[in-house]
Each structure stands twice: as structure tokens, then as C-alpha cells.
Amino acid sequence: xxxxxxxxxxxxxxxxxxxxxxxxxxxxxxxxxxxxxxxxxxxxxxxxxxxxxxxxxxxxxxxxxxxxxxxxxxxxxxxxxxxxxxxxxxxxxxxxxxxxxxxxxxxxxxxxxxxxxxxxxxxxxxxxxxxxxxxxxxxxxxxxxxxxxxxxxxxxxxxxxxxxxxxxxxxxxxxxxxxxxxxxxxxxxxxxxxxxxxxxxxxxxxxxxxxxxxxxxxxxxxxxxxxxxxxxxxxxxxxxxxxxxxxxxxxxxxxxxxxxxxxxxxxxxxxxxxxxxxxxxxxxxxxxxxxxxxxxxxxxxxxxxxxxxxxxxxxxxxxxxxxxxxxxxxxxxxxxxxxx
Amino acid sequence: xxxxxxxxxxxxxxxxxxxxxxxxxxxxxxxxxxxxxxxxxxxxxxxxxxxxxxxxxxxxxxxxxxxxxxxxxxxxxxxxxxxxxxxxxxxxxxxxxxxxxxxxxxxxxxxxxxxxxxxxxxxxxxxxxxxxxxxxxxxxxxxxxxxxxxxxxxxxxxxxxxxxxxxxxxxxxxxxxxxxxxxxxxxxxxxxxxxxxxxxxxxxxxxxxxxxxxxxxxxxxxxxxxxxxxxxxxxxxxxxxxxxxxxxxxxxxxxxxxxxxxxxxxxxxxxxxxxxxxxxxxxxxx
Numbered sequence: 001x002x003x004x005x006x007x008x009x010x011x012x013x014x015x016x017x018x019x020x021x022x023x024x025x026x027x028x029x030x031x032x033x034x035x036x037x038x039x040x041x042x043x044x045x046x047x048x049x050x051x052x053x054x055x056x057x058x059x060x061x062x063x064x065x066x067x068x069x070x071x072x073x074x075x076x077x078x079x080x081x082x083x084x085x086x087x088x089x090x091x092x093x094x095x096x097x098x099x100x101x102x103x104x105x106x107x108x109x110x111x112x113x114x115x116x117x118x119x120x121x122x123x124x125x126x127x128x129x130x131x132x133x134x135x136x137x138x139x140x141x142x143x144x145x146x147x148x149x150x151x152x153x154x155x156x157x158x159x160x161x162x163x164x165x166x167x168x169x170x171x172x173x174x175x176x177x178x179x180x181x182x183x184x185x186x187x188x189x190x191x192x193x194x195x196x197x198x199x200x201x202x203x204x205x206x207x208x209x210x211x212x213x214x215x216x217x218x219x220x221x222x223x224x225x226x227x228x229x230x231x232x233x234x235x236x237x238x239x240x241x242x243x244x245x246x247x248x249x250x251x252x253x254x255x256x257x258x259x260x261x262x263x264x265x266x267x268x269x270x271x272x273x274x275x276x277x278x279x280x281x282x283x284x285x286x287x288x289x290x291x292x293x294x295x296x297x298x299x300x301x302x303x304x305x306x307x308x309x310x311x312x313x314x315x316x317x318x319x320x321x322x323x324x325x326x327x328x329x330x331x332x333x334x335x336x337x338x339x340x
Numbered sequence: 341x342x343x344x345x346x347x348x349x350x351x352x353x354x355x356x357x358x359x360x361x362x363x364x365x366x367x368x369x370x371x372x373x374x375x376x377x378x379x380x381x382x383x384x385x386x387x388x389x390x391x392x393x394x395x396x397x398x399x400x401x402x403x404x405x406x407x408x409x410x411x412x413x414x415x416x417x418x419x420x421x422x423x424x425x426x427x428x429x430x431x432x433x434x435x436x437x438x439x440x441x442x443x444x445x446x447x448x449x450x451x452x453x454x455x456x457x458x459x460x461x462x463x464x465x466x467x468x469x470x471x472x473x474x475x476x477x478x479x480x481x482x483x484x485x486x487x488x489x490x491x492x493x494x495x496x497x498x499x500x501x502x503x504x505x506x507x508x509x510x511x512x513x514x515x516x517x518x519x520x521x522x523x524x525x526x527x528x529x530x531x532x533x534x535x536x537x538x539x540x541x542x543x544x545x546x547x548x549x550x551x552x553x554x555x556x557x558x559x560x561x562x563x564x565x566x567x568x569x570x571x572x573x574x575x576x577x578x579x580x581x582x583x584x585x586x587x588x589x590x591x592x593x594x595x596x597x598x599x600x601x602x603x604x605x606x607x608x609x610x611x612x613x614x615x616x617x618x619x620x621x622x623x624x625x626x
Contacts, residue, residue: 155594
């Protein structure tokens with residue numbers, strides 16, 4: 001998946017771009033809008049102003065982390081489809097411990113994020129256990145854990161985590177001193193995006209340049225060979241799985257810390273699933289996955305503006321990533337068959 | 341209590357349809373984890389047809405037709421195209437969730453009002469004919485797989501595709517046919533939700549039922565008749581959730597929301613995972 005010739009990469013990119021362009025134009029026409037107007041509104045909403053750019057980067061934070069998390073798992077051969085649930089576990093942990101943490105804001109933030117990452121990693125444990133001991137494919141168990149996590153959020157914001165001072169199904173808000181302030185006035189982007197990008201870089205270095213990363217990749221690429229040369233197959237898979245969950249949990253924690261300030265229901269707009277799409281578009285290479293995540297965040301920010309200005313439904317931002325991934329999968333499979 | 345039983349049966353019917361279709365596809369050697377998306381497509385198609393004047397039975401047919409097309413499209417990528425079915429299914433869910441939300445907004449406009457459709461008339465036990473028929477689909481699937489020539493070809497495509505190819509059969513054709521059938525059944529399951537349980541369309545109306553149906557197939561160990569107890573169990577948990585929610589129970593609401601998913605997880609653990617899985621499940625056609 002990772003070593004493609006330049007010509008092949010070009011062919012795959014061309015297929016993806018033409019599919020995405022066709023989807024954009026087709027959907028705009030369906031909505032009765034000139035595609036040119038729709039694309040202009042989309043671009044302006046994504047990067048046309050300081051506020052627009054800030055919106056894109058604010059949305060990118062969670063997506064970059066889930067995309068990198070998905071890449072780590074996929075490269076080790078773990079099909080973690082449960083990033084959505086791990087994201088929610090992180091958000092729940094952040095909302096639960098956030099209002100309790102005392103001390104300096106910096107220490108409180110660190111505690112909150114550590115709790116979120118830990119919760120995300122713990123949320124993979126049932127799936128990892130069922131896979132290792134009972135042979136349950138992690139694809140299925142992680143999907144089911146997504147449903148359980150969504151149900152838990154729904155119940156918690158009406159129960160244990162509900163703000164005692166309010167009537168709404170939402171948790172207590174984090175103290176203002178703890179919440180991350182916007183980097184620039186009039187924009188929603190915070191330092192969280194820097195944390196996400198730094199972690200994407202860290203994951204890239206770890207996976208591509210360290211002996212440990214080599215072992216993880218070997219386990220994913222050729223499990224039998226990796227086992228034959230004495231690599232601890234099960235342990236490596238679990239580490240990649242847990243790291244992937246920790247990234248998603250951290251994404252949930254940062255969403256609470258930097259964007260929402262509290263937990264409500266339903267909490268996610270598919271950060272886990274879109275993160276998986278970004279990982280697939282980026283060939284499960286953490287850096288390419290992070291770039292794809294920023295692209296999808298721009299699409300999300302732009303499509304909100306597009307819906308407001310031109311009436312083309314903003315759900316376009318969910319369709320286009322799916323179409324892009326389908327095009328990339330089809331193009332890669334076709335090229336692989338030609339080569340064989 | 342009879343109300344509880346009727347609701348359990350009503351909720352089990354869409355699960356059974358979707359799971360039976362998925363079971364056929366998996367027995368043929370492919371897998372569609374985007375079943376949730378296919379159910380959404382069926383739910384939306386039925387809603388759109390009913391809103392544009394079709395009767396509930398015609399709406400059901402329209403959904404089945406959309407499901408046939410969806411199954412053919414999935415097969416074009418994951419069967420004939422040989423792309424990894426798990427990854428295609430993940431993207432499939434995005435396209436279906438986004439596509440139905442997009443179309444719903446075009447149809448309903450930006451108004452927040454709930455658009456209702458006519459539901460299927462009840463035939464017996466308060467259930468419409470289509471929901472009752474759903475309980476015969478696993479029986480039909482069992483007979484089809486065990487007793488008919490196309491059924492045997494389907495099983496061969498999932499157990500030993502090379503042997504099927506060697507005897508002149510086409511693995512791609514068999515799996516594509518299974519995918520088309522699975523698409524129709526999944527879409528019918530989604531349509532049944534809109535035409536019985538909740539007579540309107542909202543984004544994500546399927547509420548994870550496609551994912552539960554996927555788990556049911558493993559729980560049933562790929563045997564059609566064993567889908568019935570699993571579906572009744574999961575549907576019963578959902579019915580219990582409705583009942584206790586309305587009754588103001590002291591047991592936390594979240595426990596019942598989470599119950600179907602938790603039950604499916606325990607069921608998977610009890611079924612010991614891959615036992616009984618088709619040998620060529622998820623592998624590309626030769």
C-alpha cells in the first residue's frame with residue numbers, strides 16, 4: 001500500500017480527482033445551482049478569509065488525529081473501524097474529569113488530555129480481547145462498540161454527567177480558564193491544531209523511521225513472515241490498536257477542550273468515519289492521511305458556507321470523501337491487477 | 341405484553357431481511373459492512389416514493405429496486421473490481437449517509453417540519469404482510485442454499501472459488517448476483533422501518549441496525565435459520581428500551597440504548613468468532 005511508483009500514484013490521483021470533480025458538479029446541478037457558484041462558495045467558505053481558514057483548521061484537529069490513528073492501525077494490519085467510539089470515549093473522559101481538575105490551567109489541560117487518550121485506548125480493549133481470545137473479527141466488534149459508545153454518551157448527558165444547574169441534556173462546561181482560547185480573534189482555531197499536526201509528524205517518524213515502526217509495518221504486511229522471524233505478533237497488533245484508540249480519544253478530548261467546552265448528544269458528526277476515509281485516501285501513510293484530513297475539513301467548512309450561500313445541501317461534505325475513497329480503491333485494485 | 345411482543349416482531353423483521361441478505365453475500369465469499377448505508381438507501385427511497393404519491397406497497401417495491409442497483413454498484417467495486425470489500429463498505433456508508441441526507445434536504449427543503457408517509461396496513465397480529473413475510477426469508481434462504489443448484493454454486497463461491505471456476509462457473513457472476521440480492525433485502529429492511537415503525541425519514545433513521553444485522557450473521561454462524569433467535573433477542577432489547585423509556589424506569593436510559601449493541605457483542609463472544617465462516621470470506625475472486 002505504501003510503495004507506489006510515481007506513474008501509479010499519478011494515475012490513482014487522476015482517478016480520484018476526476019471522481020471528486022464529477023461528484024461536485026453533479027451534486028450542484030442536482031440541487032439546481034451552477035457548479036461554478038457552488039465551487040466558489042465552497043472555496044470561499046474553506047479558505048476565503050481568516051475566519052474561514054480558522055474554521056477549516058478548527059475542524060481539521062479531530063480529523064487529523066483520527067486519520068493518523070486509523071493509519072497506525074491499518075499499517076499494523078488491524079482493521080479498527082471503531083475510531084468513532086474511541087473518539088466518544090475520549091470526549092466523555094474529558095467532560096467527566098475536566099470540571100474536577102484543580103491547579104494551573106496547563107496542568108488541568110494535560111490531565112484532561114491524558115484522561116481522553118487513555119479512555120480512547122481502553123475502548124479498544126474489549127475488541128482486542130475478543131479478537132485475540134475468541135477470534136471475533138475486530139471489524140465487527142469495533143463497529144458495535146461505536147454503537148455502545150453513542151448510547152453511553154446519550155445516557156450520560158442525561159444522567160451522571162448532566163449539568164446539575166441546567167435543563168439541557170449536556171455536561172457541565174469546562175472553566176473558561178481551562179478551555180483553549182482561539183489563536184486569533186474572530187476565529188475558532190486554537191493551538192489544538194498544532195498539537196494534532198505535531199502528533200501526525202511524530203507518528204510518521206515512528207512508523208517510517210524507527211525499528212519499532214518497521215516491526216509494526218512488517219506485522220501488517222506479512223504476518224506469517226513477521227511471526228517466523230520472532231516478532232511478537234499479538235503484542236505489536238495490540239500496541240498499534242491501542243495507539244490508534246489513544247489518537248482517537250485525544251481527538252475527542254481536544255474537541256471538548258478546544259471547540260465545544262462540554263459534551264452533548266449526539267456529539268460527533270462522524271469524525272471517526274471521516275478519519276478512516278482520510279487514512280484510506282492517504283494510503284495509510286500518517287502524513288498523507290493528515291493532509292487528506294485537512295482537505296476533508298476544508299470541504300466541511302466550505303460546504304456549510306455553500307449551503308448557506310447557494311442552497312446546495314452541506315451533506316456534500318460527507319459524499320465527496322466517500323466517492324474519493326471509492327475511486328482510489330477502484331483505481332488501485334485495477335492497477336494491481338494489470339501489474340499481476 | 342402482547343404489545344411488547346408485536347413491537348419485538350415488528351423490529352425484528354427489518355433486521356432479519358437485512359441479515360438474511362448479508363448472509364447470502366457472505367456465504368458467496370464477499371462481505372458488505374456498508375449494510376447500514378444500503379438500509380438507509382432503502383429507507384430514503386421508500387420515503388421519497390411515498391411522498392411522491394406512491395402507496396406503501398409501491399414504495400416498498402421502489403426501495404427493493406434501489407437496493408438491486410445498490411447491490412450491483414457494490415459488486416462493481418468489490419467483486420468485479422476486486423477492491424477490498426471491507427474498505428469499499430466503509431466508504432459506502434459515507435456515500436449513503438451523505439447521499440440520503442443530501443437528497444432529503446432537496447426533497448424536504450430547509451423546513452424543520454416532519455413529513456409523514458402512509459404506513460403499511462396490518463394483516464395479522466398488528467403486523468403488515470411484509471413484516472410477516474420477513475420471517476419466511478431465512479427459511480427460504482436455508483432451502484435455497486441446501487437444496488438448489490444456484491444455492492450450491494453460491495456456497496461453492498464462498499468455500500472454494502477455485503473449484504467453482506475450474507468447473508466452468510463464474511465466481512464474479514455468482515457473487516454479483518448475491519450482492520444484488522443482498523442489496524434488495526437490505527433496502528427492503530430499511531424501507532420497512534419507514535413504512536412501519538417510524539413513518540418519516542430522518543438522517544440516520546436506521547440507527548445502527550445495519551451494523552447489528554452484520555453481527556447477527558456471525559452470531560448465526562452463517563446459518564439462515566439461526567438468524568431468527570438472534571434477531572428476536574436484539575429486537576426484544578430495543579422494544580424493552582422503548583417500553584422502559586416511556587414508563588420512566590429507574591434503570592439508566594443508556595443501559596437500554598446500549599443493550600442491542602452489547603447483546604450483539606456478547607453473542608459474538610459466545611459464537612467464538614470465525615467458527616463456521618465461509619473459507620474464502622473477503623478474498624478476491626480468482
